[in-house]
Amino acid sequence: MTTHEADRIRYRPARDELAYTFGGRMPVVHVRSGDVLEVFTEDCFGGRVRGPADLPSQVCQMxxxxxxxxxxxxxxxxxxxxxxxxxMSIEPAREWGVSATFPHFGAxxxxxxxxxxxxxxxxRVWMYGIDRKAGTVRFQATETDHSVDLPLxxxxxxxxxxxxxxxxxxxIVPDIHGGNLDTPLMQAGTTVYLGVNVHGALLALGDGHARQGDGEACGVGVEIATVTTLAVEVVKxxxxxxxxLETDTAIASVGCARPLEDAYRVAHTDLVGWASEHTGMDTLDTYQLVSQAGRAPVGNVCDPNYTVLASVDTAALPGWSPAYGGVHARLRQHATRSR
Amino acid sequence: MTTHEADRIRYRPARDELAYTFGGRMPVVHVRSGDVLEVFTEDCFGGRVRGPADLPSQVCQMxxxxxxxxxxxxxxxxxxxxxxxxxMSIEPAREWGVSATFPHFGAxxxxxxxxxxxxxxxxRVWMYGIDRKAGTVRFQATETDHSVDLPLxxxxxxxxxxxxxxxxxxxIVPDIHGGNLDTPLMQAGTTVYLGVNVHGALLALGDGHARQGDGEACGVGVEIATVTTLAVEVVKxxxxxxxxLETDTAIASVGCARPLEDAYRVAHTDLVGWASEHTGMDTLDTYQLVSQAGRAPVGNVCDPNYTVLASVDTAALPGWSPAYGGVHARLRQHATRSR
Amino acid sequence: MTTHEADRIRYRPARDELAYTFGGRMPVVHVRSGDVLEVFTEDCFGGRVRGPADLPSQVCQMxxxxxxxxxxxxxxxxxxxxxxxxxMSIEPAREWGVSATFPHFGAxxxxxxxxxxxxxxxxRVWMYGIDRKAGTVRFQATETDHSVDLPLxxxxxxxxxxxxxxxxxxxIVPDIHGGNLDTPLMQAGTTVYLGVNVHGALLALGDGHARQGDGEACGVGVEIATVTTLAVEVVKxxxxxxxxLETDTAIASVGCARPLEDAYRVAHTDLVGWASEHTGMDTLDTYQLVSQAGRAPVGNVCDPNYTVLASVDTAALPGWSPAYGGVHARLRQHATRSR
Amino acid sequence: MTTHEADRIRYRPARDELAYTFGGRMPVVHVRSGDVLEVFTEDCFGGRVRGPADLPSQVCQMxxxxxxxxxxxxxxxxxxxxxxxxxMSIEPAREWGVSATFPHFGAxxxxxxxxxxxxxxxxRVWMYGIDRKAGTVRFQATETDHSVDLPLxxxxxxxxxxxxxxxxxxxIVPDIHGGNLDTPLMQAGTTVYLGVNVHGALLALGDGHARQGDGEACGVGVEIATVTTLAVEVVKxxxxxxxxLETDTAIASVGCARPLEDAYRVAHTDLVGWASEHTGMDTLDTYQLVSQAGRAPVGNVCDPNYTVLASVDTAALPGWSPAYGGVHARLRQHATRSR
Incomplete structure (x- = not known):
């Protein structure tokens, strides 16, 4: 269901509109640069796992x-x-999240x-209670009474x-086109840059997590349906x-590969090139600086390709000029106004 | 161009009929179980690299x-x-083959x-002379006078x-659907078994090599156009x-993955299961036997996934009963009659 | 040179006392549980790289x-x-640090x-100025005028x-005995637990960094000589x-392996076991919790084995009982008194 | 026990003379260039696993x-x-060999x-009968009646x-110094070249296999004690x-690393350099030739480092001049005379 309102386009897919590939699908909505898009996303199980008895391998069908x-x-x-x-924002659409071990999947x-x-x-299935006011996600052990609140x-x-x-x-695949990157940095306030390969780009998204640890060790985050609001712009x-990725304080490049060191290499090589281009430092000077100032948050160590990011604060990059013509700041401001 | 003759279907693609994906394409010819199919295949460069000056990155377009x-x-x-x-057969279609180093590609x-x-x-480009009568491929160094004949x-x-x-x-990708496996065992006399994923299977082939070393180290074999003759049968x-793969004396499972040990694991796990099923030995006994009798020919160490095979002689498998209902022997005989 | 004082043992190696292996060496000093040890450590180049002209491959000898x-x-x-x-503390021993690219070493x-x-x-060599009062390390590009202060x-x-x-x-090797772990978490306030393999344990340390990025991409941190103060205790x-590792708020397990995902697996498997043992949760519940609450800081992606840590806040572990009988808290207090 | 005879030195270690490391040990015998050395080697279990009830993890002690x-x-x-x-020769010292699955070891x-x-x-333990006259090793399944003879x-x-x-x-470790290479090419007729790192070289050997498959999938070959005869020569x-390695018809370089592709890269880079040096072809021409003519036999995919060889027939190397001054041919002839 799509509604075009004054300030935004709202899209909520019917069950048979859900997509399982990037590419090979007809678009569901047309948008243009500057549009704000509010999208309902289902969880990774299509909402079918709602309790301990709903084993994913039984209720979901490959x-x-x-x-x-x-x-x-x-x-x-x-x-x-x-x-x-x-x-702009990622709002959990339900009061609960779910995780699981899935046969022969995970780190x-x-x-x-x-x-x-x-x-x-x-x-096994774990149900999490989400308390949006408290900003917490409640873990409850299945075999014992242990429980703990983690930050939403x-x-x-x-x-x-x-x-x-x-x-x-x-x-399920993360790769150079994006996809199942599974990185906690894909949160409200972040701008993601994706290379366009086909006319219309064909953007899609889903698989919200209330939270996940680095690497998503068991293969499954705290899976949620969301209402996610985006602002899009084409950089011609x-x-x-x-x-x-770009945030108010940092930039990051994403690498997806196996083995995991190749994901690290891809991400860091890209970041060195990006930072070199926007600071005017030569490649080896930038390599040196990133080696001392960089972070390497691990995205996933369970998907068909593993994901590692290479990240650095823009404050640590002398002479940094805004990336992509300052689109992050512009969309950030736009987002503030639209809220 | 397709011709239906008494004993075979001949197919020679026009240039704009060549395919660059598995999946996502309409079929060019319909065949049925028992058909013999004679296919012209272009080389991996689309026939555009014909001499030392034809650098692949310049004459080919991604x-x-x-x-x-x-x-x-x-x-x-x-x-x-x-x-x-x-x-049934793989005939080089020209008097020459070609290899190259391609920027940032290879082991x-x-x-x-x-x-x-x-x-x-x-x-750099290397041109090889093919002598079909002598059964040789001639390597000629580019910087010195060294040359040597290798078996075709x-x-x-x-x-x-x-x-x-x-x-x-x-x-370019090898994976569970087949694709760019780049293994020398894919030669005349071999039967390959592929799991069918869509109605009609949508078989395709190309990328002939006059020969290649284990792993295709530089990323490119002795690339040739071919006329390749196949017999197909559906095992319902x-x-x-x-x-x-099956030959007259051996069976092999193919694994495609990175890192290379995962390709080895995939192939060997599959072979152990296959051999266990057809001998009646338990899994660990079969694992043990394959550990002592198995071979692990390396296919490629350059493509998006690497390829390793796990192979064992059927003579080393006590109680071996023909795989897939004996289809290899049947097609082999069929092939002999059709020649 | 070793001095035994009232509250601590001070050790400063002569040049020919420096060690290049773990194991295979006679001890230089005897200590016992509860001792405070103040150790001078040389930098990774033995102090020989002091300016841009001192190329490591020339001034250092393998x-x-x-x-x-x-x-x-x-x-x-x-x-x-x-x-x-x-x-207890890590004090830079000089006003400068040094980094470099080393031939065929790095990520x-x-x-x-x-x-x-x-x-x-x-x-190439980079010299860093260290300002202990300001708590900064100054990066200076070699080819341009760019410079920036990073946190010490x-x-x-x-x-x-x-x-x-x-x-x-x-x-140079990190492994199960410790060694060249190259993780920023090895800082003042941290307790490291090492399994004892030989009588006397034979503890050694060196290779201080004024700082490093995740993974130590170029292969070399901001290398410094240090005066490092330790308190040791044997847990019988x-x-x-x-x-x-244990800090006031978190625990971490270290994995060293190639490929990098195996380092991740080693660290996380150990952390799951450790957390399960001290909380009373079963293995899969702990696996689940660590999957959502864990961090995976990357140590090095350049040494003979790569290093990844698996870490979790003890506040996120319901029912956590102090590890190793509370030795971290005891040594922490001890350290405070000794300062 | 060491005996110096006219044509050879015989060495049979007492149980407490067996060594478990390369390096860190005093030599047991002195030899010199040209000596023939006949050595008794125990099997990898120290001869303690002699039947199905002798589980390695119980009868052997780490x-x-x-x-x-x-x-x-x-x-x-x-x-x-x-x-x-x-x-010169590898003779099984007993009528049987043994293999096993060892907990958490293997591919x-x-x-x-x-x-x-x-x-x-x-x-689980598998006992193999060795028939030296027939040249066979008999596999016997443990759970069923299946058995088969494989070549010794x-x-x-x-x-x-x-x-x-x-x-x-x-x-247990294979690396640049040799060690647990676990390659079937280490057989009678082969010359192995090892770089000398310490005065006296300190050669050691053991871990005979009656045979093994590529990669030694289960982690254990058909383990045997042997009497192995060697001729040694120092190439100054x-x-x-x-x-x-060198045989009468081929040369091979050994790579030991993880992930497995790095073992492939190490071996092939070394082989390209070696072949380039002895043919006079430039590096890229040699890379090309090895890519088409080379073999990559997999040694082990179970040890702390994996082993892959890069091999090429000397007949495929135009202008090949004998390696190491023709020492292989000389020792080969020497061996023939000594037999």
């Missing part, structure tokens, strides 16, 4: 996992441009690719555009390779 | 690399079936994913079906995960 | 790199015990093991004990596998 | 696994030289480093010298990095 809302056709986006997507189990002859870990820190796990080279990729004639 | 011929719609193939493809260079700040190796050993680098989960994958109601 | 001070024989430490080492270059045919990056955050890069299994390991009859 | 015989002090070997060791299980929360595979193909799993940099390494003033 490949109908990790649905995204979209794709959105961005009218002036052409291959070679960059799509800037500013995340501390053998998997379909790190294949062993061992049986899978037990499949909503994020979008999966966001991306149609891939290049005529590919269509399952939404500026291309982007790997996804990049 | 993503128009590694074209395949097809896809072929196999009429009775349904998801959950297995497509058996017997390679002994940094790449787009094993990203470093180092400049690329020099891009034609193989198909890329063969596969449409992927599952609504995906479309670039032909038997599913297959990773690609499997 | 294997005389990354010297450590020690080993210290801890009198009551026996195999099967745990050595708790509380870092964004091919290396001796990620071997390629490409030439090395340029070897002293840490010990290399600390460990003699390995098990009669091994002696070069100090409690064994430890991989190194563990 | 770290007393994988014993080697030696070290042998080679009198004229100095750092910077190369030690050439020609394997198709989680391990200490590819750590997961899954329980270990069942520990004796090899030495572990051979090496003292490491550089004052290190001592457990015999020629240094060697990674271990190299």
């Amino acid at each position: 490949p109908y996992l990790n649905p995204v809302s979209g794709p959105f056709f961005v009218e002036d986006a052409e291959p070679g441009d960059t799509l800037a997507v500013h995340i 501390l189990t053998s998997t379909s690719h790190t294949a062993t002859l061992q049986p899978a870990l037990q499949e 820190a909503p994020m979008i796990g999966t966001i991306g555009v149609a891939p290049a080279a005529f590919e269509a990729r399952a939404t 004639g500026v291309s982007t390779g790997w996804p990049r | 993503p128009y690399l590694n074209p395949v011929s097809g896809p072929f719609f196999v009429e009775d193939a349904e998801p959950g079936d297995t497509l058996a493809v017997h390679i 002994l260079t940094s790449t787009s994913h094993t990203a470093t700040l180092q400049p690329a190796l020099q891009e 050993a034609p193989m198909i680098g890329t063969i596969g079906v449409a992927p599952a989960a609504f995906e479309a994958r670039a032909t 109601g038997v599913s297959t995960g990773w690609p499997r | 294997p005389y790199l990354n010297p450590v001070s020690g080993p210290f024989f801890v009198e009551d430490a026996e195999p099967g015990d745990t050595l708790a080492v509380h870092i 964004l270059t091919s290396t001796s093991h990620t071997a390629t045919l490409q030439p090395a990056l340029q070897e 955050a002293p840490m010990i890069g290399t600390i460990g004990v003699a390995p098990a299994a009669f091994e002696a390991r070069a100090t 009859g409690v064994s430890t596998g991989w190194p563990r | 770290p007393y696994l994988n014993p080697v015989s030696g070290p042998f002090f080679v009198e004229d070997a100095e750092p910077g030289d190369t030690l050439a060791v020609h394997i 198709l299980t989680s391990t200490s480093h590819t750590a997961t929360l899954q329980p270990a595979l069942q520990e 193909a004796p090899m030495i799993g572990t051979i090496g010298v003292a490491p550089a940099a004052f290190e001592a390494r457990a015999t 003033g020629v240094s060697t990095g990674w271990p190299r």
Whole structure:
């Protein structure tokens, strides 16, 4: 369901509108630069896991996992441009979140690719209570009485555009087109830059998490449906390779690869190039500075590609000039006005 | 161009019929179980690299690399079936083959994913003379007078079906649907088993090599156009995960993954399961036997996923009963009659 | 030079006392549980790189790199015990620090093991000014005028004990015995737990950094000589596998391995076990909680093994009982009194 | 027990003479260039696993696994030289061999480093009958009646010298000093070249296998005690990095690393350099030729480092001049005379 209002476009997918790939799908809504888009996103289980008895491998059917809302056709986006997507807010749509162990999926189990002859870990479901006022997520152990409140820190796990080279990729995959990046930095206040590969870019998103730890060790965050509000802008004639993030204080490049060190290499090589270009320092000077000032938050160590970010505070970059013509600041201000 | 003759279907793609993905394409020809299919395949450069001055990065345009011929719609193939493809012959279509170093591609260079700040190796082209009578491929050094004849050993680098989960994958990628496996075992006399994911299977192939070393270290084999003859048969109601090969004396499972040990794990886990099923030995006994009798030929260490095979002689498998109902022997005989 | 004073033992190695292995060395000083030890540590270049013209590969000689001070024989430490080492303070010993690119070493270059045919990056030295009052480290670009002050955050890069299994390991190596862990969490206020493998434990340390980024991308931090003050205590009859850290608010397990995901797996598996043991939650409940509450700071992506930590706040662990009998709190208090 | 006879030195270690490290040990025998050395080697379990009830984790005690015989002090070997060791013969010393699954060790299980929360595979022992006349090894399943004869193909799993940099390494480790390479090419007729790191080289060997598959998937070959006969020669003033092998028809470089692709890169980079030096072809021409003519036999995918070889027939190397001054041919002839 799409509604076009004065200040925003609201989109809520019917169940059969949910998408399971980036690429290979017709757009559901057309938007243009400057539009604010309010999107309902389902959780990674399509909302089907609602209690301990709803084992994901039983109530979900492959490949109908990790649905995204979209794709959105961005009218002036052409291959070679960059799509800037500013995340204005991510609101949990329900009072609960859910996590699980999924057979042969996660960092501390053998998997379909790190294949062993061992049986899978037990499949189990954890329900989390979300208290939006208190800003907490409640963990409750399944076998004992232990419980604890953790900070609510909503994020979008999966966001991306149609891939290049005529590919269509399952939404479970993170790669150069975005997708299942699973990084906590994809939160309100962040702008993500995605290279446009096809006319219209075909933006889609989903897989909200109330929070997740670094690497999403068990393979599943605190999965939630969300209402997520975005402002989009096309940066014409500026291309982007790997996804990049910008906040008010920092920039980050995203690398997706296996083994994990290659994700680190991709992200850091991109960040060094980006920082070098916008400071005027030579490559090795920038490499040196990033080596001492950089952070490397781990996104996921469970998806088909692993995700690591390379990040640095812009205050640590002497001579830094705003990236992408200052689009982050502009969208940030826009977002403030629209709220 | 397609011709239907008494004993075979001949297909030669026009240039604009070449495909660059598995999945996401309409079929070019319909075939059915038992058909013999003679296919012209272009080389991985689309035939554009014909001498030392034709640098691939200049004469080829991304993503128009590694074209395949097809896809072929196999009429009775349904998801959950297995497509058996017997390679009857692979004939080099020209008197020459070509190899190259391609910037930031290959095993002994940094790449787009094993990203470093180092400049690329020099891009260079090597032309090989093919002597079909002598059965040789002539290597000629570019900087010195050194030359040597190597055995001609034609193989198909890329063969596969449409992927599952609504995906479309670039032909450069090897994965569970097949694709750019780049293994020398994909030669005349081999039957490959591919799990069917979509109605019609959508088989395609290309990327012939006059020969290649284990791992295709520089990223490029001795690339040739070919005329390749196949016999296809659908094995109904038997599913297959990773690609499997069968010859008159051996079976092999294919694993595609990064890091390379995961390709090894995938292939060996599959082979242990396959051998266990057809011998009646328990899993650990089979694991033990494969550990002592198995081979692990390395396919590629340069593509987006690396490829390793796990192989064992059927003579080393006590109680071995023919795989897939003996389809290999049947197609082999069929092939002999059709020649 | 060793002096035994009322409240502490001071040790300053002569140049020829510096050690280049863990294991395989005679102890330089004997200490016992409760002792405070003030140690001078040289920088990773043995103090030989003092300006841009001092290229490490020229002024240093393999294997005389990354010297450590020690080993210290801890009198009551026996195999099967745990050595708790509380870092009371790390003081830079000079007004400057130094970093460099070293040929074929670092994360964004091919290396001796990620071997390629490409030439090395340029070897270059960066000198950093250290302002202890301001608490800053000054980066100065070498090719342009760019400079920036970064926070001073002293840490010990290399600390460990003699390995098990009669091994002696070069100090450049991080592994289960500790060694070149290169994690910023090895700072004042942290207690590190090391499993004792030989009588006397044979503790040694060195390789101070004024600061480093996550992963130490270029392979070298802001290298400094330090005066580091430690309090040691043997935890009898409690064994430890991989190194563990404790601060006033968090615990962390260290994993050292290649590929990087194995370091992540080692660290997280250990943390799950540790947290499960001290909370009484079952393994899967703990796995779930760590998956949502855990952090995974990257130590190094350049050394012979890579280092990742798995960390969680003790406040996020319901029912947490102090680790190792509360030795961290005890040493912390001890440290406060000794200051 | 050592006996010096006219044509050879015979050495049979007492149980307490067995060594568990390379480096950190006093030599047991002195030899010199040209000597023939006949060595008894125990199996990797120290001969303690003799039937299905002898579970390795119970009858063996860490770290007393994988014993080697030696070290042998080679009198004229100095750092910077190369030690050439020609394997004249490997005779099984008993009528049986043994294999096993060992908890959390092997390629198709989680391990200490590819750590997961899954329980270990069942520990089980397989006994093999060795028929030296028939040249066979008999596999017998443990759960069913299946059995099969495989070719007897004796090899030495572990051979090496003292490491550089004052290190001592457990015999389970393969690395640049040799050690637990676990490659079937270490067979009679092969010459191995090892770089000398310490005065006397300190050669040691053990861990015979009656045969093994590529990668030694379950972590254990068909383990045997052997009587192995070697001829040694020091190649003065020629240094060697990674271990190299030479047979009558081929050369090979050994790479040991994780992930497995790094072992491939190390081996192939070394082979390209070696072949380039001895043919006079430039690096890229050699890279190209090895890419088409090379083989990459997988050694082990279970040890602390994985092992891959890069190999090429000398007949495929135009202008090839004998390596190391023709020492292989000389020792080969010597071996023939001594037999």
